[in-house]
Amino acid sequence: xxxxxxxxxxxxxxxxxxxxxxILLPFVEMFYASLRxxxxxxxxxxxxxxxxxxxxxxxxxxxxxxxxxxxxxxxxFLASCVAILTLIFVIPAAYAYARFKFPAKNTxxxxxxxxxxxxxxxxLIPLYKLLRTLGLLNSYQSMIIPGVAFLIPTAIWLLKSxxxxxxxxxxxxxxxDGASRVQILRHIIAPLxxxxxxxxxxxxxxxxxxxxxxxAITFNQKKEYMPIPTGLYEFIGYQSVKWNEMMAAALVxxxxxxxxxxxxxxxxxxxxxxxxxKN
Amino acid sequence: xxxxLKSYTTQTYIAYALIAPAALYIILIVAWPLLETIRLxxxxxxxxxxxxxxxxxxxxxxxxKKFNGIVTRTFVWMFxxxxxxxxxxxxxxxxxxxxxxxxxxxxxLVMPPWVVPIAIGMLGWLWLYNGYFGIIAGVGMRTxxxxxxxxxxxxxxxxxxxxxxxxxxxxxxxVTVFFLAAMQGVPRDLYExxxxxxxxxxxxxxKITLPQITPVIITMSLLxxxxxxxxxEIIWILTEGGPRGSTTTLxxxxxxxxxxxxxxxxxxxxxxxxxxxxxxxxxxxxxxxxRINKKISHE
Numbered sequence: 008x009x010x011x012x013x014x015x016x017x018x019x020x021x022x023x024x025x026x027x028x029x030i031l032l033p034f035v036e037m038f039y040a041s042l043r044x045x046x047x048x049x050x051x052x053x054x055x056x057x058x059x060x061x062x063x064x065x066x067x068x069x070x071x072x073x074x075x076x077x078x079x080x081x082x083x084f085l086a087s088c089v090a091i092l093t094l095i096f097v098i099p100a101a102y103a104y105a106r107f108k109f110p111a112k113n114t115x116x117x118x119x120x121x122x123x124x125x126x127x128x129x130x131l132i133p134l135y136k137l138l139r140t141l142g143l144l145n146s147y148q149s150m151i152i153p154g155v156a157f158l159i160p161t162a163i164w165l166l167k168s169x170x171x172x173x174x175x176x177x178x179x180x181x182x183x184d185g186a187s188r189v190q191i192l193r194h195i196i197a198p199l200x201x202x203x204x205x206x207x208x209x210x211x212x213x214x215x216x217x218x219x220x221x222x223a224i225t226f227n228q229k230k231e232y233m234p235i236p237t238g239l240y241e242f243i244g245y246q247s248v249k250w251n252e253m254m255a256a257a258l259v260x261x262x263x264x265x266x267x268x269x270x271x272x273x274x275x276x277x278x279x280x281x282x283x284x285k286n
Numbered sequence: 287x288x289x290x291l292k293s294y295t296t297q298t299y300i301a302y303a304l305i306a307p308a309a310l311y312i313i314l315i316v317a318w319p320l321l322e323t324i325r326l327x328x329x330x331x332x333x334x335x336x337x338x339x340x341x342x343x344x345x346x347x348x349x350x351k352k353f354n355g356i357v358t359r360t361f362v363w364m365f366x367x368x369x370x371x372x373x374x375x376x377x378x379x380x381x382x383x384x385x386x387x388x389x390x391x392x393x394x395l396v397m398p399p400w401v402v403p404i405a406i407g408m409l410g411w412l413w414l415y416n417g418y419f420g421i422i423a424g425v426g427m428r429t430x431x432x433x434x435x436x437x438x439x440x441x442x443x444x445x446x447x448x449x450x451x452x453x454x455x456x457x458x459x460x461v462t463v464f465f466l467a468a469m470q471g472v473p474r475d476l477y478e479x480x481x482x483x484x485x486x487x488x489x490x491x492x493k494i495t496l497p498q499i500t501p502v503i504i505t506m507s508l509l510x511x512x513x514x515x516x517x518x519e520i521i522w523i524l525t526e527g528g529p530r531g532s533t534t535t536l537x538x539x540x541x542x543x544x545x546x547x548x549x550x551x552x553x554x555x556x557x558x559x560x561x562x563x564x565x566x567x568x569x570x571x572x573x574x575x576x577r578i579n580k581k582i583s584h585e
Contacts, residue, residue: 019381019384023381023382027395031459032421033399037409040413048419053421053425053428054424099305099307099308100304100309107301108301112299115305117572119312123319129540133319133543137319153315156315157316163308213401217401229404264403265401266396267400273517
């Protein structure tokens with residue numbers, strides 16, 4: 008039933024090739040541009056071939072934008088803080104949703120889904136005023152605080168489904184044997200939910216890494232707190248854009264999330280599709 | 287009976303206590319700002335201070351031709367972007383669902399545009415769209431379609447189309463992945479039975495796959511409509527809403543009014559329009575989800 012004749016095979020592979028070209032062309036072109044010398048890039052019309060490809064741009068970029076290392080660190084630091092804070096808020100809530108029955112349970116779960124649909128742009132004005140009153144503009148906090156809020160809803164949904172997979176019988180058996188709630192949490196829930204926590208934590212990290220731009224351009228003007236997505240724009244100079252170095256830095260900047268995702272894509276995709284498709 | 291009732295209420299208290307931190311956080315950072323935005327929309331709030339001005343912001347906004355143009359443009363932009371995402375996503379999912387060598391690798395390779403920070407991915411598109419040195423203009427010039435350098439982001443119509451394509455690029459992987467997951471959830475015996483009855487591949491797709499994944503297609507169209515409507519970074523980085531406002535959507539306009547000019551009142555009025563539209567979308571989506579869940583639990 009699933010056998011294809013050679014003609015069909017060629018057709019499908021050709022389709023995949025076209026589809027993949029659309030998806031991957033920007034990355035391939037970014038990588039190629041990062042390897043080429045600047046004067047080869049500045050030829051019009053576009054030259055398909057360069058003979059002296061090198062990784063020179065990957066060295067030079069640190070000199071062109073001296074703060075580059077700091078920006079990458081900032082991105083990591085911000086995303087880690089957001090991920091950890093999200094977990095702290097989400098673990099108890101997700102556990103409650105997975106294990107307890109209480110009034111307004113379903114309604115509040117749907118409200119969480121609805122929050123997911125609001126973009127940050129709608130609430131920027133009050134947040135700007137709030138952060139200004141608290142004196143938090145131009146600080147790490149100005150990017151961390153709104154970041155966490157937008158990751159909490161999905162993280163609760165994801166983690167709830169992991170907690171639900173832990174058989175409740177285990178907890179009940181321990182309870183009957185006289186274990187306290189704290190003991191149950193430490194000896195049963197914590198070890199069994201570690202994989203789920205890791206996946207949700209990494210989801211939050213990737214999400215936080217990805218959403219930095221809007222909060223960074225709105226709430227932070229200080230260079231020393233800038234994350235990499237905004238820091239990259241420094242390659243756009245007064246006279247010309249150092250495209251090769253900018254592309255090299257962009258690839259370095261996206262590498263951490265790509266690697267994390269490749270290793271864990273199976274679990275993240277499973278969790279997300281289960282949440283939104285089947286509930 | 288009494289004991290049971292008691293344990294039920296303590297359970298409720300524990301549950302509320304566990305949820306409280308997350309709930310308070312969301313109330314403070316999301317819910318309160320939403321209400322505050324509504325209040326601000328009736329004022330002329332700026333960095334200097336604020337006064338109550340009633341409906342002035344709304345009257346000015348709705349009577350401005352520019353604003354009405356922006357609303358229309360937003361929906362046209364959305365329509366093309368969402369339809370393309372769904373069509374390309376569906377084709378992609380069908381291709382990657384074919385039982386051929388290498389499909390597990392391709393399934394991972396579709397995802398980068400979805401995972402990578404949009405702001406970084408858009409730098410790649412800025413380079414692709416470059417009128418003098420970019421590969422798209424280059425291919426156009428060499429094949430003779432273009433008779434010279436062409437800045438894709440510099441002209442009204444081409445900028446409009448270019449931002450849509452970049453948005454489709456960001457949104458398609460997720461649609462593909464969800465469609466694929468749905469296709470793999472279709473029971474195999476349906477296909478086997480159809481195969482035994484002599485149904486062609488084509489028939490099996492249109493009579494089994496498509497009807498089976500329709501709920502997911504509908505949910506995904508609503509979800510991507512919401513996300514496309516919210517799309518900010520793509521347009522902001524590629525064109526900042528230009529040239530001459532040709533790519534200014536509601537979100538971009540809201541941001542410009544509010545934080546470009548620090549006219550919080552006017553920006554808030556626009557944000558309220560965005561909010562109302564989003565609530566409509568969200569209402570549709572949740573009602574749909576509830577219906578699908580009901581259907582599943584009945585089966």
